[in-house]
Amino acid sequence: MSVQRFTIRNDRFREVPSQSIPVLICLLLSTASLFAQGTRSEKILFNGKIVTSSARTPVAEAVSIAGDKIVAVGTLESVRGTVGDRAELIDLQGKCLLPGFIDSHNHAIGGGESLLIATLNDVLLTNKELGKFAKEAIKTKRGLRGDVLYIGGVHSSTWVSVDSLVDLFNKEPFNSQGVVLRGSDKHTAWVNNVVLNRAGINAQFIRTLPDTEKKYFGINNANEPNGLVSEGGYRKIDEAIPASPVRPLDAAEKGAQYLSSLGITAWLDPSAGNVREGEQNSHLEVYNTLLHQKKLNAHVAAVVVANANEDPASQVEVVKKLQQRYKAVEGMRILGFKIFADGVLEYPTQTAAVSIPYLNSKQNGSLMFDPQKFKEFAAFADKERLLVHVHAIGDRAVTETLNGFAYMRSQNGNTDIPHSITHLQIVVPADFKRFSHLKIIASMQLLWANADSYVVDLVKPYLDPTLYRRQYPAMSLLSAGATIAGASDWPVSSANPFEAIHMAETRRGQKGVLEVKEVMTRVEMLKAYTINAAKVMMMEKSIGSIESGKQADFVLVDKDVLKVSSEEVKKTNVVWTMFGGKIIYSRQ
């Protein structure tokens, strides 16, 4: 970073006739105000390639800012006069300046925690490596929740060889130690016998469950639980083990700092607590505290997990009370609800709701709401001006969610609330156009759109081939007029937007390319991670592009993102991140 400070000569002084006292006073006053402005942190950033995400001026070379706002964008000449003569000059040295990145689905607090605990970060280990990792995690205490070993970020392929987990963790030296392996997808887990016993999960318990919940617990040939737990079944584990020793405030601070280092200056937190917590929402309180302490340099939009099968009125009331409680908090807005339409597609969990049964189980997965109830819920929330952000992975979940939104629009007309569906792993062609017709934003984690082991080993053998080909249909949705917003689902996977951009335009994973016709262009991906994600957060008027009047949130990167190859773009580094006109992260 090169920051120079110098005063541009004020040529107007030369024209002042010395005898013209009133004019001189007037000019002195205006000069004084210019100086005052200079101290009010005016800046000109110049000599860069500024990729604005704005249709009006897609690329510029200079931008002026005053305080936390952008004043003008254009050539150095054109922006020079828009701020005072003492404006700080920041030479971008030919580097690339972008709007601060916006992530439309990011669990920043859980992400921060994942940086502070024992986590595998989705790396698939052999049994031997896993045993070694577990011992180390106990030794360093990073993996301990009280007396229980808790390892996060576990790759879903681990569940395929459940017998080897039983072998490893129900024997010496782990058999007197509680062990929890939590899937990186946060929908799955495996626990050993110590934890099963403590949670009261045994054959008798599973027998008493309704069919809809039985499938959340894996069983062996003798009908005994084998330790696999998914979806809502995990709540029993959570209640039986000690809480994380990481203070949520520390996790949030760590998460926010990390996201700044990736150039992310805004995100939608898709599970900022649960309506069940009522007004005592610890998640929102953490953000609130961090904002008060001025340790959160980002805009946060929050949605609270709700259950579409339950009464919408009381859940709306909870969110309205939360909005009231935090209405004065600058930097955090509570927009509405997160709803789960289904689970995940991977074997053995297979809780994603699909239109054609899984080849192994002949089941259609779990639609987690009653479609009729979701319709009523969405219509009620929309009427109360609350946003609904839906997790939908299987095509049946996507279709039913769109059906609900169609009903909502038919009841309420087109309110300007940008409801969104996230993940969208399988979408049937008949649904492509409905996104633009119904004005529903597609929030997509395109880092997942490739032939990796998740897709090739855990999905392909069990999914109807027609559905397999319909995975992550980004370009089809875009061509049908959908707005695609970038999202990471961090800490489920990397939050780095450049890794997602690389994958979206190659779709090439370790095991091949997934439907090459669905590749996205660079420009569309940059829009997805800036202006389009701002729309999901209902903030597109104030952030998401480099335009006059918007907040000065920028990221300076070391590559020309409009020119470099796909292989190069994923190696792009953030030089610094600016939030509201202040540099909040700088490399080195």
Ligand SMILES: [Zn+2]
């Ligand atoms: Zn998520």
